[in-house]
Amino acid sequence: MNLVRRASAAALAVLILAAGACDSGGDAEPESAQPDKVTYLTAVGAFGRESYAWVAKEKGFFAAAGIEVDIRPGSGTTENLALLASGRAQFSANDLSAVMIVLGNGKYRQDVRAVAAIQQRTLNSVTALSGSGVNTPRDLSGRTVGGVRGGAPWLLFPAYAKLAGLDPRTVTWVGVEAAQMPKLLATGQVDGVGQFVVARPAVEKAAGGRAAVVLPYSDVLTDLYGNALIASTKVLREDPDLVRRFAGALIDGLLYAIEHPDETGQILRRYVPTADPVTAAAEVDLMEPYVRANGVVGAFDGARVARAVAILRGTGIITGDLPTADLVAFDYVTGQVR
Structure with a gap:
């Protein structure tokens, strides 16, 4: 079949389809919208x-x-x-x-x-491990805390510390990857981590079952x-x-x-x-x-x-x-x- 015949056949097919749509009363399903x-x-x-x-x-x-x-x-x-x-x-x-x-x-x-x-x-906290000597916010003085740079626990810590009676300048924060925080805490490379309170299971798993000490920011930062x-x-x-x-x-x-x-x-x-x-x-x-x-x-x-x-x-x-x-x-x- 040459190109002219192909074009004619294609045109005829379009007319037949159009006629079929008219005969069906226009009930053809509309195309589904793209998400x-x-x-x-x-x-x-x-x-x-x-x-x-x-x-x-x-x-x-x-x-x-x-x-x-x-x-x-x-x-x-x-x-x-x-x-x-x-x-x-x-x-x-x-x-x-x-x-x-x-x-x-x-x-x-x-x-x-x-x-x-x-x-x-708020879920923010500083989390330490039992036996580390960190049991209250003031125990963080002179300690090193790991956190994600620009993350909420780090950004909010100065406000938490002031209301908890701790000078935030006495605590050293170091930037760490979120996935590495439990391991760094378990191996003693940091004294605490800026973490959400619900991360307790991950921290305790990395520490071989050693109990976590969680200092929730919500204790002093209400609302x-x-x-x-x-x-x-x-x-x-x-x-x-x-x-x-x-x-x-x-x-x-x-x-x-x-x-x-x-x-x-x-x-x-x-x-x-x-x-x-x-x-x-x-x-x-x-x-x-x-x-x-x-x-x-x-x-x-x-x-x-x-x-x-x-x-x-x-x-x-x-x-x-x-x-x-x-x-x-x-x-x-x-x-x-x-």
Whole structure:
């Protein structure tokens, strides 16, 4: 068949298909919409406390919301916010207090907003080991603490120390990779690590069962939230519905995770082969009361956010004004008792 005949045959086929569509009454199925593609950064690494994002992916919550998510291990507050501001990611999880510090001191204020509370109470702590002589905040004087540079425990430590009666200048912080912190603590290369309270199982496993001593920042820093879902202001402006869908799906994953910690550990292992599912499950189990504090999941309280800013300003860790509207977009998650 020559090219003319091929073209004629193709045209005839189009006419036949069109006629068939008319004969069927126009009931042909529309093409399914393509999912929105986004990049999400965990707060730090791929630990059990970050596993709810993979749960949301595995259980189909993101897919049901019409979203395809590339989940990448984050590197702490300052690095994550820089990636959001540059457009290389659209969403991240980060400690809200650390975000307050960065924005309150003038960086990324036009670039990011918090849209959902992942934990209703701060998880930050300094963690040591039993027998090290560190049992209270003041015992950290003259000691060395390892932490992720730009991470929440390091950024927030001066405020914690001042309220706990410790001069923060007497403590030396050194930068370490998040995955190396338990090992460095277990081998005595640091006296403590800036860590989330739910990391206790990983610390004790690395230390061969030796008990961890956890100094929670929440003992003196009241009203502080834990991690929050952070969105770039670009995606907030251009597609607010995407933000609502993403936040809802992530919170569904969060709730499923804390209600099924053992399954969550296995899901994390599926996506992150180096993860220990037992340790991950233990972290998720410890996180449950922080997620559901007062029965509220996901939502922020504006008055409480303002009090948290005032606390940090009072310690001098935030030097400028920080209106809550420059920090949180309150209209994307409705508070629910679940």
